[in-house]
Amino acid sequence: MTTERNPIVSPALRCRKWARAVINLGRKILNTPALADGDMQFANEHFFLISIMKLYDWCDVLQAVEPRFANASKIVFDVVTPDVKNVRDMREHDDEYLQGGGRRKKEFIFTAGAAISIDATSTFVTDSGYFIGGRVNVAVLVDAASRFLPMLFDELDAVGLPWIRETRVPHF
Numbered sequence: 001m002t003t004e005r006n007p008i009v010s011p012a013l014r015c016r017k018w019a020r021a022v023i024n025l026g027r028k029i030l031n032t033p034a035l036a037d038g039d040m041q042f043a044n045e046h047f048f049l050i051s052i053m054k055l056y057d058w059c060d061v062l063q064a065v066e067p068r069f070a071n072a073s074k075i076v077f078d079v080v081t082p083d084v085k086n087v088r089d090m091r092e093h094d095d096e097y098l099q100g101g102g103r104r105k106k107e108f109i110f111t112a113g114a115a116i117s118i119d120a121t122s123t124f125v126t127d128s129g130y131f132i133g134g135r136v137n138v139a140v141l142v143d144a145a146s147r148f149l150p151m152l153f154d155e156l157d158a159v160g161l162p163w164i165r166e167t168r169v170p171h172f
Helices: 009-031 038-065 067-079 082-092 138-158
Strands: 109-112 116-119 123-126 129-132
Touching: 009 038, 009 138, 038 067, 038 082, 038 129, 038 138, 067 138, 116 123, 129 138
Parallel strands: none
Antiparallel strands: 109 116, 123 129
């Protein structure tokens, strides 16, 4: 007897994992005092950017496999702007940018009015939010991932895959 694998399972699991990573890392970033361990905060920011882009990519796969997930995925698609991808890319290749290279040299420095000018590897915090690279608002992305997960779970229930809510994957 052969069993076919449900094509929804793998992308749905990855969406769940990456959404939880966005939420957990984002909350950690937002709850860490500004002058706390800068090295760990920098690393958490980097992994947060990777996590939101992985969530974006897997939402794209999931809705392509099963269109009923398009509404949930749209929550993520609406907030992952080109700035999010660009800042993630610039941080991933900061060695090139900080030496004057990189594919988007003109976008590496972010300027907001006369008072703020920072590069994509920097962060600033204002009353308006916590901004990675000057343009990625952590709270907005955490909020989107937090709204995405319940919609994902509702759709998974509807297609008979409620176990994906759980941390452990059942053995078949």
